[in-house]
Amino acid sequence: MATIGTRLMTWLRGTKVGSDQFGNRYFRGKARAGYRRERRWVIYAGEDEASAVPPAWHAWLHYMVEDPPAENAPLYPWQIEHRPNMTGTPAAYHPP
Secondary structure (H helix, E strand, C coil): CCCHHHHHHHHHHCEEEEECCCCCEEEEECCCCCCCCCEEEEECCCCCCHHHCCHHHHHHHCCCCCCCCCCCCCCCCCCCCCCCCCCCCCCCCCCC
């Protein structure tokens, strides 16, 4: 859950860029004084869990790519659907 400061900054200075299949919303803002890059951040749909960010959005958040990913970008045949870390949930891996 986003803090009141994050929500206020997003409302005042943020521009929504897109969202992912988990409901996370991604924003950009102007560069801070003394910095050349724009600010990029995510507001999580549920619990603040970094593993809930899909790889394409992770690359955009960390300035690895310039453009945000397309809303329904197709997967390559060798790719599988992204799943967040399931540790501590009933879906977690349990060795035999």
